[in-house]
Amino acid sequence: MLEVIDKGALSERHPAPLLFVHGAWHAAWCWDEHFLSFFADEGYRALAVSLRGHGGSSTSKPLRICSVADYVEDVASVADNLPRRPVVIGHSMGGFVVQKYLESNDAPAAVLMASTPPRGYLGSGLRWMKRHPWDFARVAMTGRSLAYVSTPRLARERFFCAHTPDSHVSKYATRLQEESTRAAVDGLLNLPRPRRVTTTLLVLGAGNDGSVTAREVHATAHAYRTQAEIFPNMGHDMMLESGWPAVAERIHSWLGTQGL
Template identity: 65%
Template sequence: MLEVIDKGSVSQSHPVPLLFVHGAWHAAWCWDEHFLDFFAGRGYRALAVSLRGHGGSPADKKLRDLSFEDFVADITTAADALPTRPVIIGHSMGGVLVQRYLETRDAPAGVLMASMPPQGSLKSGLRWIRSHPWHFAKLTATGRSLPYVSTPELARERFFSPATPESVVRHYAARLQEESARMGLDGLVKLPHPSRVRTPLLVLGAADDGAVTQDEVRATADAYGTEAHIFPGMGHNMMLEAGWEDVADRIDVWLRSRRL
């Protein structure tokens, strides 16, 4: 019953499908704006899943109660429906879910884009408290976080670079949705174990990211024995920002180098 947007097909040069996993407040649509068509045009089969309670995917419990385990199970369901193990690509919260998925499942490769680090979301939460203490208090009391990320001003602060046109910020801010309140707790205690992951990973970050710092991106890369690639002038939503094609091209080049 999960919503999956599926474009392109595997080819002789790219026999492995790509499965894209969105972050908090988003759904599969964020990959369908640019990335799915880009990779389909390069000869890949590219799919994006909406985790339960997001986009067109129904939920079997209240959204506020959905957990990391629920979402990792959704990634597993989407991956297992494919004829071969896919490359898994996760953004933000989706990045930490991909890390959790890869602890127990094999994949030809993985990509972490502006991912929550293995150390969890504590530092990010503390930055939010310092910047907007009243917002944080209200979302903690109500379990509702959407009002505090979805105005154009707040969406730009968290998801987009200062150079992103206002029309773009407004368009995507209007598409954001409520997120599970359980995510805040799981991001503190349900941490990945990098030592359990054997999948080779490409780690990417954005210089003007309002959610994940460059140091956190580098900490993720260090945890997996690789180096981070930081894109200048980009905000957190690397798949939607101007310059998204540079990010997609970097992934394509890396996959080609691995014959995927």
């Protein structure tokens, strides 16, 4: 069973539902803090899924061997049970999952937020190894990564900018959970194929992102034949940072230009 947080309702103004897909170590809760209510109040039906083994979603096999293909199946299972094809919105690893989903599924539009680029996790992995070689070695040996992202200091480095209040960083760090080792390997080997994607995409990035560089965001946009937009003074978790309303407003306005 998948946990799905569902707010709002379809309207004539916004006929397509919005399906939000979280990144690594997160779950549907990260969208429920601000985004779901914002879009519901604007007349959308907004849903967030917790991928299997995350949040309140169960898994029939150990989380460590859940694959990106499993996560794509989760997104498809929710999308297929909606009355209309949803706009899919993915953050970080969730953006990677959305890219793989779009290879074989139609969507009226899609949004990538601070997404893992089509080249996968290589760049972020090398940066992690350079900054924290011993932590990276322990993750490689044990397959367990939560301890190396979930302290307030490490969570800020990876997910939040320097201006985010300590209380917010500490609060969200306690909600992070373990991630799949197999999905991390897929992020190196089972890469997206942008040429298979025909959906129109909005690509957004954060100027102070400790996980995905602006250069990688621009490369993602180029691969999908569009232009990236970078929000300054914002960390990786764009839906949780204090500047989140600007991001939500940009998505809302862009969906309007798509007739959605």
